[in-house]
Amino acid sequence: MTETIIRVCMGPGGIAAGGADVLAAFQSGLADAQVSATIENRCTMHKVGCLGLCAKDVLVDIIRNGDKKTYELVTPDMAGRIITEHVIGGTPVAEWLVKDDYHAFHAKQVKVVLSDCGAVDPESIDSYIAAGGYAAVRAVLTSMTRKDVIDLIKNSGLRGRGGAGFPTGVKWENCSNVDADTKYIICNADEGDPGAFMDRAALEGNPHAVLEGMLIGAYAIGARIGYVYVRAEYPLAVERLNLAIRQAAEHGFLGENILGSGFGFTLRIKLGAGAFVCGEETALIASIEGERGMPRPKPPFPVYKGLWGKPTVINNVETLANVPYIIRNGADWFASYGTEKSKGTKVFSLTGKVRNTGLIEVPMGITLREIIHEIGGGIENGRRFKAVQTGGPSGGCIPASMIDLNVDYESLSKAGSIVGSGGMIVLDEDDCMVSVAKYFLQFTQAESCGKCVPCRVGTKRLLEIMERITNGNGQESDLDLLVKLGNDIRQTSLCGLGMTAPNPVLSTIKYFRDEYEAHIRDKKCPAKVCKNLLTFSVIAAACKGCGACLRACPAGAVSGEKKKLHTIDQTRCVKCGACFDACKFKAIAKD
Amino acid sequence: MISLTIDGKPVSVQEGSSVLDAARSAGIPIPTLCHHPKLSAFGGCRLCIVRIEGIPRPVTSCTTPAAEGMVVTTASPEITALRKTVLELILSDHPNDCMVCEGAGTCTLQEYAYAFGLRDNPYPGERRQYEACDANPFIERDMEKCIACGRCVKVCDEIQGVAAINFTYRGFKTKICPAFERELDCEFCGQCVQVCPTGALTGKQWARTARTLDVQKVRTVCGYCGVGCEVLLHVQNNRIIRVSAPDDGWNEGWLCVKGRFGYRFVDSPDRLTEPLIRKDGVLQPASWDEALQLVADKLTAIKTQHGPDTIGGLSSARCTTEENYLFQKLMRAAIGTNNVDHCARL
Known part of the structure; x- marks a missing residue:
């Protein structure tokens, strides 16, 4: 009998690439071929969480008698041929299978948090249990004291994955030592950094691991009530969380007297309304209390x-999702990954100008070079790597010269950036560092409470x-003013948002001062991004007088007779670049 | 008691005191805009930052609890420079029209601008601009002058229990106003006006009446009701031009809409200043003896002719408890009826 499992990526990237349509195409294709009805072929279909390489979505795994093949860039019309040739016929469609870069993407990664993402069905607790899920909570409740749990987490070296990197075990211990009738544990799932989707992938791909982590944390600190503060913009995560909570309650992992241990725990979901600052723990608390989210x-x-004035532990999604795996495999196993002070693995959303964009999980201490050139497959279109922005809007830019920097809490902080929640945006020579800093500042400015x-x-x-x-x-004195004001904001702001908001500006001034100076002194943008600093002109030797630029110009700035040299009236030019794009003869200069 | 050292000086304070409380109790001044001693600590204006040994960055003294053995520095070139930046930032988004501002002279922001010698604006840029709002006759809100210190929000919530206003919008556009930016529709107690450290909230009736220097302050008791709140009448040329409450009064500086804004009757030409008796269809001045005798005669006549229960008495909330006691005594003992009530029940 042939057993086939089809897994369609329904993580954030998969869905964005049309995963739902692909899934439907496979479902109807299988129904048409009556595959699951035949005795020879038993075929099950899973929608699974993030498979990682979002640039190649929709990714589809076909596991036929234990032999896994992965297809990339799958569209609904490819489903028929894959079913006929591979699922039924047993011969994979070779030209659609993933290529070498897919394997390179995975080679350097170490999956802990995401180890079950893409393997377990996030909508089935049985699937999670079959993969070893809830074994950790069983072990904790039946054979470990609260102190044992805290010591184990402390020994593992796990630190907060939300950005600050505070040792999780110490946080739990501090809360555990407070004598109070009521305590709370909160899972911070208010992921808001632009381009970051680590927590989303964990929640959508394996929600039970987060729940299990919360249960273990609640037991350790003595909390009976927990909240998941999740942003309403993640409807699928909310749906799967709700389902997971229902299933966990049905299986006796939530409620009173869990597994006969006498320990009881209930879990509530609180939806965030889209304020970035609510990711700050005190603002998040205010928000749950029904107040405006102000730190x-x-x-x-x-x-x-x-x-509500009670001792409360707030942990990030990724932090909590690590916990069951640490309990299952031991503190030493976890601590075997990473550096001396930054243990374990970290999930990053690798975006920007690399070939392989997507979600990656790497051991702490890996170099930026390994991430960008090996996992990320290098820079697109052979351009020059310029910098990498880490840590989201609170982070900073690290220049190409520091590509051998280790990615861990200490090294990144020393370089003027942060690990943060795990955003990683790769920039190339076409990116203007001043504009990049401005973009992040616009974000934090708008999101200031x-x-x-x-x-x-x-x-x-x-x-x-x-x-x-x-x-x-820009004026010559502006650079000093930026540095002074930036430092003063860092020193005097109330919460982490304000304290870190100047980081993109300060770190780019530190490493790319010459770009700022070019903008200020020469009124030029070296990367040719800042519109107002560009001049478009016609290169006389190359102009054929075809009139394409004249027709493309929306401002009537181009003049010239047919087959004669055209000119651009600089006073009317709006610097939109339409002439540059329209010219087939490279006769428009952009300086 | 907790012992700590502030600017090299040993200080002892009650447990639960903030570092700011401790410094002020020792006579060490720390500038603040958002702090108010009777409201919860906010930590928004950042002016009260101090250095505490063992904490890597400056902290706000208003929100940091004083702890045993703490070593605090409240003034240093670094702290002064940071405070100056904060003030410059506030003033960079402020109309700075002190010449015509009702708050001039009582404005804490103006006072600090003077103390720090701030004349230039190193951060020229956008300034918030709003249309004038509110048709109500009591509270003038000039939100361009608002520094978002949140004192009004807290007094309305924590003291008055009304919560008519709160922070809205985010970032630079943050604005304190009623929900959905509607017109102010509250009790108009004016507590927000009392605690506003700038000229953003003022009384509408005060506009262009007098500068602080020209005003004489007279401490007295509000005559509106038997509660007897202490008030400060601001008097110019023998006319009341505004009313506030002294912070050290038993009512702790708080007043209601009547006590704060209902003072114009004092100068009203319609105000009764002597008893009037209607003679030949016209109200004519009379002596108190004459007037009281007339009331007594009429009540006696009605009581004799129709019985005491045809008479009812309604007393006023403006009377004291003792006066109300005497009034019911008059109705019950002298007239002989239980028909007595009080306007506060209406």
């Missing part, structure tokens, strides 16, 4: 005085100076 000063820290002056007004003034520079109105 509260620390101390007191939430482990002592958190939700408005509570404290340095963040509310200071980031606005920083942004105005950046706008002035990219518009060609």
Whole structure:
């Protein structure tokens, strides 16, 4: 009897690439071929979480008698041939299978958090249990004291994956030591960094691991109620979380007297309404309490005085998802990955100008070179690698000269950036560093909660100076002003958002000062990105007088008779670049 | 008690005190805009930052609990420079029209701008601009002058229990206003006006009446009801031009809409200043003896002719408890009826 499993990537990347249509095409294709009805062929179909290489989505695994083949860039019309030739016929469609770069993408990765993503069916608790799920919570509740759990997590070296990198075991221990009638554990799933989708993939791909991590954390600190604060913009994550909570309750992993241990735990979901600042733990607490999401000063820290004034542990999705695997495999196993101070693995969303964009999980301490050139497959179109932006809007830019930097909490922080929640944007020579910094500042400025002056007004003034520079109105004194104001904002802001908001500006000034100077002194954008600093002109020797630029110009700035040299009136030019794109003879110069 | 060292000076404070409380109790001044001693700590204006040994970055003294053995520095060139930046940022988004501002003279922001010697604006840029709003006759809101310190939000919520206003929008566009930016529709108690450290919230009736220097302050008791709140009458040329409450009064500086804004009757030409008796269809001045005698005669006549229960008495909330006691005594003992009530029940 032939047994076939088809897995269609329904992670964030898969869905965006049309995974739902592919899934439907396979379903109807199988129904038409009556495959699952025949005795010789038993075929099951899973929608699974992120398979990683989003650039090649939709990815589809066909596992036939244990032999796994992966197809890339699958579209619905490819389903028929794959079913006929591979599922029924047993011969894979070779030209559609993944290529070498897919294997290179996976070779350097170590999967812990994502190890079951793409393998287990996120909508089935049985699938998770079959893969070893809930064994950790069983072990914890039947044979470990609270102290045992905390010591194990401390020994593993696990640190907060939300960005700050605080040792998880120490956080649990602090909260566990507080004497209080009520305590809470909160899972921070308010992932908001632009381009980041690590937590989303974990929640959508393997929600039970997050639940199991929360259960273990709750037991360790003595909490009976937990919240998952998840953004409403992740409807699939919310749906799968709700389903997972229902299934866990049905299987006796939630509720009173779990597994006969006397320990009880209930879990609630609180939807975030889209404020980036609610990822900050005190603002998140305010939001759950029904207040406007504004951060509260620390101390007191939430482990002592958190939700409704009660001791509260807030852990990020990825942190919690690590916990069951650490319990199952031991602290030493986890600590065997990573560096001296940064243990384990970290999930990054690798985006930008690399060939293989997608979600990666790598051991801490891996070099940027390995991530960008081996996993990421290098820079697109043979351009020159310029910098990598890590840590989202709170992070900084690391220049190409530091490509052999280790990716861990300490090294990135020393370089002026952060691990953050795991955003990693690769930039090439076509990216203007001033514009990149401005983009992130625009984001933090708009997302400032408005509570404290340095963040509310200071980031606005920083942004105005950046706008002035990219518009060609920068002054020589602006660089010093940016550095002074940026440092003052860092020193005086209330919460992490304000404290880190100047990072993109300060780190780009540190490593790319010459680009700023080119904008300010020469009124030129070396990467040719800043529109107001560009000049479009006709190269007389190359112009054929075809009129394409004249027709393309929306401002009537181009003039010239047919088959004669055309000219651009600089006073009317709006610098849209339409002439440049329209010219077939490379006769438009962009400087 | 907790012992700590502030600027080299040993200080002892009650447990639960903030570092700011501790410094102020020792006579060490720390500038603040968002802090108010009777409201919860906010930590928004960042002016009260201090250095505490063992903490890597400056912290706000208003939100940091004083702890045993703490070593605090409240003033240093670094701290002063940071405070100056914060003030410059606030002023960069402020109309700076002190010449015509009702808040001038009582404005804390103005005071600090003076103390820090701020004249230039190193951060020229966009300034928030809003249309004037609110048709109500009591509270003037000039949101361009608002520094978003949140004191009004807290007093409305924590003291008045009304929560008519809150922070809206995000970032630079953050604005304190009623839900959906509707017109202000509250009790108009004006507590927000009392705690506003700038000229953003003022009384509409105060507009262009007098500068602080020209005003004489008279401390007295509000005559509106038997509660007897202490008030400060701001008087110019023997006319009340505004009313506030002294912070050290038993009512802790709080007032209601009547006490704060209902003072114009004092100068009203319609105000009764002597008893009037209607003679030949016209109200004519009379002596108190004459007037009281007339009331007594009429009540006696009605009581004799129709019985005491045809008479009812309604007393006023403006009377004291003692006066109300005497009034019911008059109705029950002298007139002989239980028909007595009080306007506060209406």
